Amino acid sequence: MTDGTPDTAAPNTAIVPSPCISVCKLTADRAYCIGCLRTLEEIRGWKHMDAGQKRALLADLENRQAAAAE
Known part of the structure; x- marks a missing residue:
């Protein structure tokens, strides 16, 4: 039975959203x-x-x- 509080005992099972923003283009050097x-x-x-x-x-x-913004 859960009391509504998040389960912090199993952090590696939580869903983590992808950082993809659907702007899929590599840099000229294909670095990222x-x-x-x-x-x-x-x-x-x-x-x-x-x-x-x-x-x-x-x-x-x-x-x-942050480094790219500098």
């Missing part, structure tokens, strides 16, 4: 997607990552976006 800033390897691997790995990648993407 200009829409989501993921590399091809990260895009291909997304479906195989657990929630913890996805959240770690999302944090990396925030850092990439």
Whole structure:
């Protein structure tokens, strides 16, 4: 029976939304997607990552976006 509070004991089973924004175009050097800033390897691997790995990648993407804005 649940009391309505989130289950923090199993964080790797939660659904993590994809960072894809449907702007799927690689940079000229094919280093990453200009829409989501993921590399091809990260895009291909997304479906195989657990929630913890996805959240770690999302944090990396925030850092990439901040670095790109500088």
